[in-house]
Amino acid sequence: MKNIILTGDRPTGRLHLGHFVGSLSQRVELQNSGKFDEIYIEIADAQATTDNADNIEKIRQNIIEVALDYLACGIDPKKTTIFLQSQVPELCELTFYYLNLVTLSRLERNPTVKQEIKMRGFKTSIPVGFLTYPISQAADITAFNANIVPVGDDQLPMIEQTREIVRSFNSIYGETLVEPKAVLPENETCCRLPGLDGKAKMSKSLGNCIYLSDSPEEIEEKVMGMFTDPNHLKVTDPGNTKNNPVFIYLEAFAKEEHFKKYLSEYKNLDELKAHYEKGGLGDMKVKRFLNDVLQETLEPIRKRREEYQMKIPEVYQILLEGSQKARKVAFETVTKVKNAMGINYFEDLDLINQQTLKFAKSKGDNTKNN
Numbered sequence: 001m002k003n004i005i006l007t008g009d010r011p012t013g014r015l016h017l018g019h020f021v022g023s024l025s026q027r028v029e030l031q032n033s034g035k036f037d038e039i040y041i042e043i044a045d046a047q048a049t050t051d052n053a054d055n056i057e058k059i060r061q062n063i064i065e066v067a068l069d070y071l072a073c074g075i076d077p078k079k080t081t082i083f084l085q086s087q088v089p090e091l092c093e094l095t096f097y098y099l100n101l102v103t104l105s106r107l108e109r110n111p112t113v114k115q116e117i118k119m120r121g122f123k124t125s126i127p128v129g130f131l132t133y134p135i136s137q138a139a140d141i142t143a144f145n146a147n148i149v150p151v152g153d154d155q156l157p158m159i160e161q162t163r164e165i166v167r168s169f170n171s172i173y174g175e176t177l178v179e180p181k182a183v184l185p186e187n188e189t190c191c192r193l194p195g196l197d198g199k200a201k202m203s204k205s206l207g208n209c210i211y212l213s214d215s216p217e218e219i220e221e222k223v224m225g226m227f228t229d230p231n232h233l234k235v236t237d238p239g240n241t242k243n244n245p246v247f248i249y250l251e252a253f254a255k256e257e258h259f260k261k262y263l264s265e266y267k268n269l270d271e272l273k274a275h276y277e278k279g280g281l282g283d284m285k286v287k288r289f290l291n292d293v294l295q296e297t298l299e300p301i302r303k304r305r306e307e308y309q310m311k312i313p314e315v316y317q318i319l320l321e322g323s324q325k326a327r328k329v330a331f332e333t334v335t336k337v338k339n340a341m342g343i344n345y346f347e348d349l350d351l352i353n354q355q356t357l358k359f360a361k362s363k364g365d366n367t368k369n370n
């Protein structure tokens with residue numbers, strides 16, 4: 001079996017630190033490992049319409065931002081196919097057939113969708129497309145025969161839904177689709193990076209993000225204004241590092257060499273945490289260190305992004321070529337799916353012969369009776 005990766009992002013904003021640790025940096029590593037036969041990254045613009053139907057302009061504006069973030073992080077279009085979901089209509093076709101393999105109550109049980117519905121304040125006015133987006137995600141994954149999907153943990157219910165659809169399809173129509181596996185980041189903190197406000201998830205829709213393209217000044221301002229332990233009022237107070245996003249970000253980004261370079265009185269994060277928990281370490285000092293770490297991490301990304309920003313038509317060309325390639329592969333899967341389902345009428349010579357014989361026979365019977 002081939003090893004094929006598919007992942008993607010909604011073009012609802014620029015990409016942030018959560019994307020970087022949750023999925024993007026892993027994608028670049030996997031891409032450069034040379035262990036994969038094919039890698040696809042989808043900019044899920046069609047999915048983004050499910051909660052932005054009245055604001056398509058937002059999606060139009062952000063496609064290029066997401067593409068720039070990919071290229072800036074080291075996604076190489078020679079090794080990875082970057083494509084736009086809306087430009088591969090075969091994905092809609094697959095979705096249409098998969099819709100019948102899932103019940104409404106199953107969709108309503110999806111914990112991520114449930115949480116997103118609450119977050120978006122849909123109450124009872126849930127767009128049908130929004131509720132069914134996990135099914136269209138199954139179409140995206142299976143269209144490319146992906147067996148590996150690197151994601152943050154909010155996506156686990158989506159991959160489970162895809163696996164159920166694959167099993168259901170294969171058991172009704174015969175072995176056709178590949179069952180995918182989610183791959184989470186090794187560092188648990190990176191599975192769901194919290195927001196600057198301490199909320200459970202850094203998310204474009206919540207506006208609690210440090211973006212990969214933020215300027216050095218913006219990064220510093222955001223870090224300095226971050227939520228920490230509200231009970232750590234005086235430097236001497238013992239502090240909590242557990243629900244404290246400053247320490248969670250350090251967990252995700254700080255390496256021993258950062259300590260050597262910027263905060264050499266501590267060897268590693270464990271020592272820094274121990275001091276904060278005991279008392280005697282101020283928030284400002286920790287935040288300044290986090291700022292140094294993030295500035296160092298994001299600087300090369302920002303520089304590469306600035307280079308690509310100078311050649312926007314080339315970036316659109318990358319997306320066009322990627323979409324054309326993706327379309328070819330998705331078409332092959334749709335053909336396989338339709339063959340398996342028996343809705344390939346014009347290529348099905350057996351069916352045509354069978355119908356010919358049936359009517360010839362009934363004509364013969366009629367002639368005899370007369």
Ligand code: ATP
Nearest residue numbers: 009010012018022151152191192193202203204205
């Ligand atoms: P939106 O708010 O529009 O849903 P988002 O910020 O959740 O945007 P998505 O495009 O939905 O971003 O997510 C793309 C990928 O990034 C998914 O694999 C998701 O798991 C991962 N991801 C998003 N936010 C985080 C986060 N805070 N921590 C870790 N991974 C994340």
Ligand code: MG
Nearest residue numbers: 010154203204
């Ligand atoms: Mg999301």
